[in-house]
Amino acid sequence: MKAMVLERAGPIENQPLKLREVEPPRMGRFDALMEVKACGVCGTDLSIVEGRFKPPRLPIVPGHEAIGRVLAVGEDASGLVREGDLIGAYWVHSSCGSCDYCLTGREQLCLERRVNGLDNDGCYAEQMVVDARYAVKIPSGLSPEEAAPFMCAGLTAYRSIKLSGAEPGRRIGVIGVGGLGSFAIQIAKLRGARVTAISRSSVKLEMARRLGADETVPEDEASKMAGEFDSVVLLAPFPKLVEVGMRLLRKGGSMIVAANLDEVPNMPYRSTLASERCVRSVSVGGRQELKELLGLAGSGALRPIPVEPMPLEEANEALLRVKRGDVIGRVVLRP
Ligand SMILES: [Zn+2]
Numbered sequence: 211m212k213a214m215v216l217e218r219a220g221p222i223e224n225q226p227l228k229l230r231e232v233e234p235p236r237m238g239r240f241d242a243l244m245e246v247k248a249c250g251v252c253g254t255d256l257s258i259v260e261g262r263f264k265p266p267r268l269p270i271v272p273g274h275e276a277i278g279r280v281l282a283v284g285e286d287a288s289g290l291v292r293e294g295d296l297i298g299a300y301w302v303h304s305s306c307g308s309c310d311y312c313l314t315g316r317e318q319l320c321l322e323r324r325v326n327g328l329d330n331d332g333c334y335a336e337q338m339v340v341d342a343r344y345a346v347k348i349p350s351g352l353s354p355e356e357a358a359p360f361m362c363a364g365l366t367a368y369r370s371i372k373l374s375g376a377e378p379g380r381r382i383g384v385i386g387v388g389g390l391g392s393f394a395i396q397i398a399k400l401r402g403a404r405v406t407a408i409s410r411s412s413v414k415l416e417m418a419r420r421l422g423a424d425e426t427v428p429e430d431e432a433s434k435m436a437g438e439f440d441s442v443v444l445l446a447p448f449p450k451l452v453e454v455g456m457r458l459l460r461k462g463g464s465m466i467v468a469a470n471l472d473e474v475p476n477m478p479y480r481s482t483l484a485s486e487r488c489v490r491s492v493s494v495g496g497r498q499e500l501k502e503l504l505g506l507a508g509s510g511a512l513r514p515i516p517v518e519p520m521p522l523e524e525a526n527e528a529l530l531r532v533k534r535g536d537v538i539g540r541v542v543l544r545p
Pocket residue numbers: 252253254255274362363
């Protein structure tokens with residue numbers, strides 16, 4: 211089968227993924243083999259390909275927003291998925307199943323968890339093996355391309371908004387209106403919060419209004435709202451925005467950092483963290499949360515974000531566009 215393979219990490223400008231003909235993946239007893247129909251391109255893929263996240267082995271096939279049709283089912287996975295099902299796989303390939311994290315729906319934090327596209331070959335390929343215990347069924351109203359971004363962007367936004375405590379009477383700021391932000395605004399509105407979207411881009415602020423944001427504010431004017439928010443969710447990967455967001459919090463407020471930052475810069479204590487404000491990071495989400503999220507999509511309450519399909523062979527070009535920030539919604543690869 212064809213796959214885009216990472217053999218040596220490096221800057222995406224140097225085309226580190228190679229198109230290769232590789233052996234089809236082998237299945238274990240709890241696994242399902244799927245024909246990949248769509249594969250979302252996530253900022254974390256770029257971090258893996260460029261070497262900021264190091265895979266334990268190379269070569270590896272990246273990709274963790276995987277949607278595919280089941281081709282074959284392992285001997286102990288027959289009660290979980292069936293041949294022909296449209297299923298999705300997310301960040302967690304598998305986990306221990308018995309630790310405190312696994313037992314409380316936070317398997318993404320399990321010390322023994324394996325990650326798709328990092329520890330196990332992911333979906334930048336024609337076929338992929340998933341652990342059927344961690345696969346989810348895709349609601350019939352979603353196409354594979356529409357479903358792919360739910361697996362990571364949607365799930366991370368869902369957990370971020372849950373941790374923000376969004377509910378009626380609470381005011382939530384969302385910084386960054388890309389793929390994650392498009393989900394986050396809708397989810398915060400579904401929970402009844404008052405939502406303010408903050409972005410540098412007037413095009414993205416217009417999109418935020420269409421998605422239901424109560425108000426939109428250009429990033430350079432955000433400081434006018436200092437001290438007004440119960441929670442601010444940071445989805446844009448720029449370290450300086452942590453302080454920008456912290457200054458918007460009222461006393462006791464929480465800053466939720468879902469962006470994949472390389473550092474957190476020094477901040478003056480009294481105008482940011484003091485008075486019981488806190489900062490909390492978000493790591494994707496668990497599969498129970500993913501099922502809740504897909505339930506919202508299946509009922510029509512949550513709309514898919516815009517997607518732009520590209521052929522699998524153009525994965526390097528897709529990652530380059532992610533690096534430039536030149537994507538509205540999500541790029542989705544089609545093998
Ligand atoms: Zn991701």
